[in-house]
Amino acid sequence: MKRGIDQPPPLGGVGPPDDETAVDGPLHDRVYRQLRHALVTGRIVPGRAVTLRGLAQQLGVSPMPVREAIRRVSAEGGLVVGANRRVWVPAMDGERYDELIRARTLLEPEAAVRALPHIDRERLDRLRDIDDSIDVALERGDVEAYMAGNHRFHFEIYAANPSRVLVPLIESLWLQFGPFMRSVYGRLGTAALVDHHVVALDAIIARDAEALAAAIRADILEGMELIASTVLAAGPVGDEEVDRRRA
Amino acid sequence: MKRGIDQPPPLGGVGPPDDETAVDGPLHDRVYRQLRHALVTGRIVPGRAVTLRGLAQQLGVSPMPVREAIRRVSAEGGLVVGANRRVWVPAMDGERYDELIRARTLLEPEAAVRALPHIDRERLDRLRDIDDSIDVALERGDVEAYMAGNHRFHFEIYAANPSRVLVPLIESLWLQFGPFMRSVYGRLGTAALVDHHVVALDAIIARDAEALAAAIRADILEGMELIASTVLAAGPVGDEEVDRRRA
């Protein structure tokens, strides 16, 4: 006879370390990277609760590093702490979504333009490879691979310039819309997605800053605005479980 | 014969709770608010180390809530964790400063414009009161009161619109330049500061979104660019102690 709160299903995808997130350093750093990766790629969907002991058990660590990781991720907007002190992936509604789009269109073209002079041939080759892998993911209908590739493509550009302000801001935005985009793509399928990155690649090759900014802006708008507004017209996403759990 | 690392002087200003930061809720929340307030108002200067036990002792709490608060503040860019795991207030250099200015000029006019329709008479009165208090602080040469008032003025505007994306981003920016601006103002004195807020107030009264955006932008540029570039021309600020302490 089980008493107490329903156990949420395991947080699919926040799992054992893989090559990308398991490097030396404190355990809480590793947990943080795993958690943020799971959010960016949408492995955790809006409305989902995250508990210290649940995540700790899943990752095979004590609750301490999980606490610290959750504190970091929530400071960046990827998780919210309710009045009841419970932690969950925030729901997405029209206003918040609109702000995310706006923030992205303000910040990401700027970061791309600042990075442009620093994009060398090696980085350009890597961008091409990532773009190819995105195309493969789209053909396969692999939403998660698409999202991971999309993230990598953008940040491969921005990271060309060692930024300590703009890029962390942008990273925090990606944390915030990743879970929702995953649920959107899951509903609509990858067939609805179009890979606009070739325009950005052309602009980079041409060293055309204005064209690059416009390509990034268009990528954001076309990638986020037309698709997800359809879903949000039906009301916030992720509120069902949140409402149930909120004090 | 004292062994070990030099004890940094007490973190002036991160002190007992005052009315603004002492509300109900978890202790780590209170420590966080105290810490961020200290950074925004420049009570801690660039390069300054922050230790768990040091801050815990100063605040009369255990290191646990301090850990969580430091983790939050560092996630927002207000503190940096070095390769040696030590925590300190980051140094300011020309590139980082330029990015902060740019990020502010991208985000704050947007937040102000979005807030404009929501600014009622009460909030306008509060803005006037804050602006008056800023003028008083400038006359008195009270740098900290000036900084606190300036922060309050800006966020009293932006908070008119319930924002969950733009305003937290802007808050994280203020965390990042607060300590440096304090050292700048300390060197130049308040006589070098001009209160431009009346232009923003006029734009709000006139309900002129474009004028408001321009006023905020001008406030940022004139407040940050001309003054601090003079100081930064001499090299990064806050690196002396950082260099000494870095592994």
Added chain:
DNA sequence: TCGGCGAAATTGTGATCACATTGATCCGAA
């Protein structure tokens, strides 16, 4: 069936401890 109450389970929080790591100092050898 619904609502209220009480008990049990779960959850986050703060305290504390031990330990690994880092930094500073001292001492001896070259």
Added chain:
DNA sequence: TTCGGATCAATGTGATCACAATTTCGCCGA
């Protein structure tokens, strides 16, 4: 004098515990 090694103190980290707060569930009565 300089350099390297040993020692000690300080620091961050992860583990664990007890406790307060919140949630869940079962029972009972209307």
